[in-house]
Structures are given as structure tokens and as C-alpha cells.
Amino acid sequence: MIYLDNSATTKPYPEVLESFRQVSTQFFANPSSIHQFGGKTETLLTKARVQAASILNVKPNEIIFTSGGTEGNNMAIKGIALEHQHRGKHIITTEIEHPSVYDTCKSLEKLGFEITYLPVNEEGIISLTDLKKAIRQDTIMISVMHVNNELGSIQPIEEIGEVSKDYPKLFFHVDHVQGLGKVPLDFKKTGIDLCTMSGHKIHGLKGSGIIYIRQGTSIYPLLHGGGQEGEYRSGTENVAGSVSMVKALRMCKEKMHWHIEKMNNLKKHLRTELEKIDGVVVNTPVQGAPHLMNFSVPGLKPEVMIHSLGESGIALSTKSACSSKQLDESRVLSACGFSERRSKSAFRVSMSYDTTKEDITIFLKEFKKTVRQLKEVMG
Amino acid sequence: MKYDHILIRYGELALKGKNQKTFIKQLQENIRYQLKEFSNVTVKRTQGRMFILLNGQNPDPIIKKCKQIFGIHSLSLALKVENDTESIKEVALSTLLDQPEGTTFKVEVRRANKAFPIPSQEMNQILGAHLLKNSKGYKVDVHKPHTVIKVEIREEATYITSSVIKGAGGLPVKTAGKTLLMLSGGIDSPIAGYLAMKRGVEVEAIHFHSPPFTSDRAKQKVLDLAKELTVYGHQVKVHLVPFTKLQQAIFKDIPEAYAMTVMRRMMMRISEAVCRKEGILSITTGESLGQVASQTMESMNTINEVTNYPVLRPLVTMDKEEIVQISRDIGTYDISIRPYEDCCTIFVPKSPKTRPKRDKVNELEANMDFQTLLKEAVEGIEILEIHHQEDRDEAFKDLL
Numbered sequence: 001m002i003y004l005d006n007s008a009t010t011k012p013y014p015e016v017l018e019s020f021r022q023v024s025t026q027f028f029a030n031p032s033s034i035h036q037f038g039g040k041t042e043t044l045l046t047k048a049r050v051q052a053a054s055i056l057n058v059k060p061n062e063i064i065f066t067s068g069g070t071e072g073n074n075m076a077i078k079g080i081a082l083e084h085q086h087r088g089k090h091i092i093t094t095e096i097e098h099p100s101v102y103d104t105c106k107s108l109e110k111l112g113f114e115i116t117y118l119p120v121n122e123e124g125i126i127s128l129t130d131l132k133k134a135i136r137q138d139t140i141m142i143s144v145m146h147v148n149n150e151l152g153s154i155q156p157i158e159e160i161g162e163v164s165k166d167y168p169k170l171f172f173h174v175d176h177v178q179g180l181g182k183v184p185l186d187f188k189k190t191g192i193d194l195c196t197m198s199g200h201k202i203h204g205l206k207g208s209g210i211i212y213i214r215q216g217t218s219i220y221p222l223l224h225g226g227g228q229e230g231e232y233r234s235g236t237e238n239v240a241g242s243v244s245m246v247k248a249l250r251m252c253k254e255k256m257h258w259h260i261e262k263m264n265n266l267k268k269h270l271r272t273e274l275e276k277i278d279g280v281v282v283n284t285p286v287q288g289a290p291h292l293m294n295f296s297v298p299g300l301k302p303e304v305m306i307h308s309l310g311e312s313g314i315a316l317s318t319k320s321a322c323s324s325k326q327l328d329e330s331r332v333l334s335a336c337g338f339s340e341r342r343s344k345s346a347f348r349v350s351m352s353y354d355t356t357k358e359d360i361t362i363f364l365k366e367f368k369k370t371v372r373q374l375k376e377v378m379g
Numbered sequence: 380m381k382y383d384h385i386l387i388r389y390g391e392l393a394l395k396g397k398n399q400k401t402f403i404k405q406l407q408e409n410i411r412y413q414l415k416e417f418s419n420v421t422v423k424r425t426q427g428r429m430f431i432l433l434n435g436q437n438p439d440p441i442i443k444k445c446k447q448i449f450g451i452h453s454l455s456l457a458l459k460v461e462n463d464t465e466s467i468k469e470v471a472l473s474t475l476l477d478q479p480e481g482t483t484f485k486v487e488v489r490r491a492n493k494a495f496p497i498p499s500q501e502m503n504q505i506l507g508a509h510l511l512k513n514s515k516g517y518k519v520d521v522h523k524p525h526t527v528i529k530v531e532i533r534e535e536a537t538y539i540t541s542s543v544i545k546g547a548g549g550l551p552v553k554t555a556g557k558t559l560l561m562l563s564g565g566i567d568s569p570i571a572g573y574l575a576m577k578r579g580v581e582v583e584a585i586h587f588h589s590p591p592f593t594s595d596r597a598k599q600k601v602l603d604l605a606k607e608l609t610v611y612g613h614q615v616k617v618h619l620v621p622f623t624k625l626q627q628a629i630f631k632d633i634p635e636a637y638a639m640t641v642m643r644r645m646m647m648r649i650s651e652a653v654c655r656k657e658g659i660l661s662i663t664t665g666e667s668l669g670q671v672a673s674q675t676m677e678s679m680n681t682i683n684e685v686t687n688y689p690v691l692r693p694l695v696t697m698d699k700e701e702i703v704q705i706s707r708d709i710g711t712y713d714i715s716i717r718p719y720e721d722c723c724t725i726f727v728p729k730s731p732k733t734r735p736k737r738d739k740v741n742e743l744e745a746n747m748d749f750q751t752l753l754k755e756a757v758e759g760i761e762i763l764e765i766h767h768q769e770d771r772d773e774a775f776k777d778l779l
Contacts, residue, residue: 019777023778034594039595042596057443243778246779
């Protein structure tokens, strides 16, 4: 199988799986139990937290283990909204967020919050002028994703951080799920208060994630109970999930440097070749993330193509997996101002560190062939 | 633009006269110890200056580490160029262009090398003019500039730096003798150790544990605290004293109200024994006057009676809030508040004597045979060496 749907999820590294297995069998005790076995497990979890903090260049108490990206985004947005609503009920986000941010914001509208959804240009980037204009007396939070999951466009997080520094009471949340391991981000330097990350996008396991919450930031927890994770998230800790995610994080960090360059080269190649194909338009901006390539074949029903390529053992996706159940056009692409025909016929190739030149060559060959065939059928 | 080295300044050390050389050597060794993991980085001394040669290494994590090393007054990212006006002009310009647009600046030339043909004032003007002419969006502000581009023309080369990063100050650890820190696991004692280190003192720690009344987690907590201290200078040796028997004897033989005072005196005696054995010259505690029963003036007087070793109390006049603030800043707070009992919190008498008298305590201790137990405790001491590097090679190695 040629797997080009790494933005939907990645294949876990064998070492990560092995770590999960070992922790689940040897360190299954509850870290809160006071016996020695509990103590061991607790020490292990602490080590994992310290290691994650050192990789991400933050403090250990700023690392909160979660179940993944959706939880992290919900926790950040609802948590800040509920905790700080007395200060204001206005939140700023963008039109191209992942559903776990976008729909969370929608849900807050029902509770009386007002949300500004910032528009984007055709490269999928917000304007800082729009952002500055949108900030009001009662704004309590800005939530902007780092790398867009459909297009790969990169938001100017550093500049947004600069803007938000002028409003010390404003919280800045970043959905870093697609950026982690692909586009470096310094949380401290950019003044981020909360940052969501997910394990299974970096060859960890589903059900593991991390949210960075800057020391001193108070949120209203989604989950109340035993007060685990520094009261931010109750529930018996998923030690195996967390430890294995930190392992995946370390492995990615070690590989990251030269693999980014490799993916960038593959992406460049992919772009050149795709642009040569009659009827194909590339949607991803040139300055995008290294692993993502979005393109359309206007007039073509993408599902047909996905199934047809699937027959040849190639996996890619239409838009993001999380929204692909809604059959209408992509919200993200239409926000960029693309025509309905273009937004309805988009494909996404997403690579990992392990994607090879050969994978891309085979994909291109099969893709060209299928485009030709389908065009003949559809006249 | 890529910086090739970091310039280290060591303010106070420069004043240390004859000892200066030892101090600087020690600082160099401490920096090397902290930067061990960056294998391609070198720490060099030339002409009364210290440099970290980056050799292509990203400077950010190195600066982060250096900011915690005592004895460093300030540091700057720097570039080394030849003593040649054209090269200096070029590099000064790229240093400026490295700053965000809109930055105001001034140029500061120091000509230590009087053989260089252009005097500093004139060089200031030449460089200022060059920078203004060849950049856009930068302005000169001689009074309150965002950045000062410093150009130091020395004999061997010229060094160009922009921002000055504040260091931890203090003196290099290991230049002011050794102390034994009584490390309990609370908020105060690690701060006392930290402050002693700030003045160049090398710290070893002593901890009393009373299993099964105190748990492995309480012990781990102390080791974790010791580890936090290692980032300021060197490895920390921890002496773990088995205290159960002695503590039980105290609570059996001594009236409840005096048990705390006697326990403290026993700890002091054991600490002094360790000092003698290890050649350590003083004892450091986290006591702060009036904080709890054992820290009244009377208590200190009574407890201190058992040793004539100097007892350093860096926190003695500090408020609790000040201590907490430091512990938050240096990252020991979250470890200190882990809720495990240590030997000072078990067997706490309901109403300890806040004004114990020496005579009375001596009288009570005379009824108790503690010499054997003391000896046993000292002999049973376990010594652990804590290093600052992540010890990934132990039990959890393969898991993370």
C-alpha cells in the first residue's frame, strides 16, 4: 500500500507500539495509588512529562496529557470561555479551522458567546489588519490553527502572538495538530497560552495527545473528578498512551531536521508534475507545510478517483477525514475563494517522514492514468 | 545571518584579584559540564575573555542553559571578524538587518587595540553612516535604542554583538567551599541551597528518611529537588540517612512537646558527623525566622547548641512569599508541593515547644541512650550522585 493520507492519521512506529505494550503490561498500576507499584507508574509518567517538556522547550507543569486533538481544542476553547466569561464573551477564530475548533466555537454561540470568524486570502492566510480590527474590549481569546489540515497553509503565528502581546488579558490558543513535527513552532517565543497536539499524527497511537497550557493560565476543566493532570483533566491517567506519545515525539524530533527537507523536495516535485497534468489545479500555496499537497480536478467527482486509486493500493483523501462525511464542498477551500467546482473536486496528498520518491512516482503515474480514463467516461 | 559564538561576561569575578584565575577556570569547567550534551561546542578563554564557539550548533538551547549558570554576568551572541574596516562594516550591517524592521539602534565602538588606525569616535560615525545608508526602516536613537551594536576591536580580532542577555550573576559554584544542605523536600530548603550556590558554594545534600513512615515517593521527591539544583553548577551528592529507629526512640523517650527540638538536634549531630567525614565546612538550612515552631530564636539557639560548625541560613530574614516566588522561578515549587510526608511531618506533636530551653533539653536527652542509634544512622547512610543530564539509561530507557 502507498499511504498518502498521513494528515488523517499515521502508522504507529513499531517502537511506539512496543512501548505501549510494555507499559500496559508492566506499569498498569494507577499512578495515584499509594503502593510502590503506583509510585513506579507515577515516576514513569513524570519522566514522560519532563521529556515532553524538554523537547517542546516548556516547563513540565505546562504539559497536560489528553486523548488527542479534538479534546485539546475543546478543552482550550470551552475551558477559557467558561472560566473567563465574566471578562467578556467575544472570541476570535478563523474560517478555516478544524471542526473541533470551528464547531466548538459554534457551540459557544448557543451559550451567548459572540464569535468572529476571520476570512482568509486565497492562500488560506488571515490578515493581521483584520485581526487587529476584530479585537474588542470584551475579546477573551484568539484561536488560530498553525498549519491548515486541508491546504497546508501556515498562519503567521509569531505575528499573531505579537499582536496578542499588546492585550495581556487575551488568551492565544493554537491548534498545532498538523504542524507538530512538520513546521517548528516555539511556544514561548510566540507568546502562545494554549497549544493543542495529537499523538496519532506523529506516529503515536490514537487516544493520546498533549495540550500545552502556559503556567498561570486558568481554565474551566471539561472533566471534573480526581484532579489528575494538575486539576486540568480528571480521569485515571492513560500512562501507556502518554508515554508512547512522548516516545513518538522524541523520535520525530530526532528525525525532523532532515526529513522536513526531504518532504519539501518531494512536495516540490509533486507540484511540478501535477501542474503539468491537463485539468489539474494546485490549491496548496507555495509557502505551505512540507507534507501537504491539495489540488483539484474541476468537474471530477473525487470519490470516484479515491476508490479507483484505492484499487491500485494507493490511499489519499478528498478533504480532511474529519469533514469528508459531509458531501458538500470544502469549507476551507471555499473560504479561500475557490469556485464551487474547484472546492468540490479537491484531493489531498499528505506525506510522512517515510514517504519515498518512488511512492510519489507511482502515485503520479496511476493518477495520470485514472484522470485520463475518467475524463473519457465523463466526456 | 549565523552567529558563530557566544561571548561570556563575568562582572564580579574581574574584581577578585589574585584568585581571579581560579574563579575563571572554575567557571569554564562549570560551563563545560552544563554543555556536555552539545558535543561540537567548545568553551575557550583568551585574553581575559570567555567564548562559547558554536561550531554550527543552534545557540538558543545553549543560551538557555548559560542563563542559569552562576558566575555569568551577561552573555551576547557574537560574530568574530578580522580587523579590517570593510569586513566590520559588512558584518555590523547584517547584525542590524537581523533585527526586526523598525528597530532603533546605536553603534558603540571600543578600540582596545590602539594599533587599529581609526579611532573609535570616527569608527562610530563610519559604521553608523554605513548602516543607515544600506538599510531601510531602521533609525538611530542614541538615548534609548532597542539594540546596541557593539563593536570591540581587539588585538586578535574584532567582535560584533547586538543584544546583551542577562546572566544569573553570582559566583561560579565550587569557588567558595562546600556546604551540607539539609534537604527536607519542602519549599524552603532547595531555595537555601540555590542561594548558597549563587555565592559559589558547592552543595552536598543530606536527607533523613524514615521508612515505612515515609514513602519511596518522598525520597524520589528529594532526589528530584537535588536534580533541579544541578543546573546551576555541578552534580549534587545526596546523603540519605536512615532515621526510623532514632526517630522512634525520640518519640518514645522524650515528652511530646520537646520531641521536635530533640529530633532537630539529632539531625544536626548527624549532619556534623557527615561534614567531618567528607571535609565539608558548614551546614545550610532553609530556616526562616518565625516561620514554624522550630524556627523561633529560642529554637535556633537550642538546636544550634549541638554543633560549632557554622550554620548558614540564607532564608533567615525572608518572607514566605519571597521564598515561594524564587521556588516558582527556578522550578522547584511543583516538586516541593507533592503531598508526601517527610520525617518532619510525621509524628508532629500537637503543641511543640516554641521556646525550648537548652538546660531542659539537655536534661531530657540525658535520659536517652542515643549514641548507638546516632552511630547506626551515620553508618547506614546511602550516598547517591545526582547529575543534571537526563538519565535515560535506567529502568524506563526503552519506554521513552
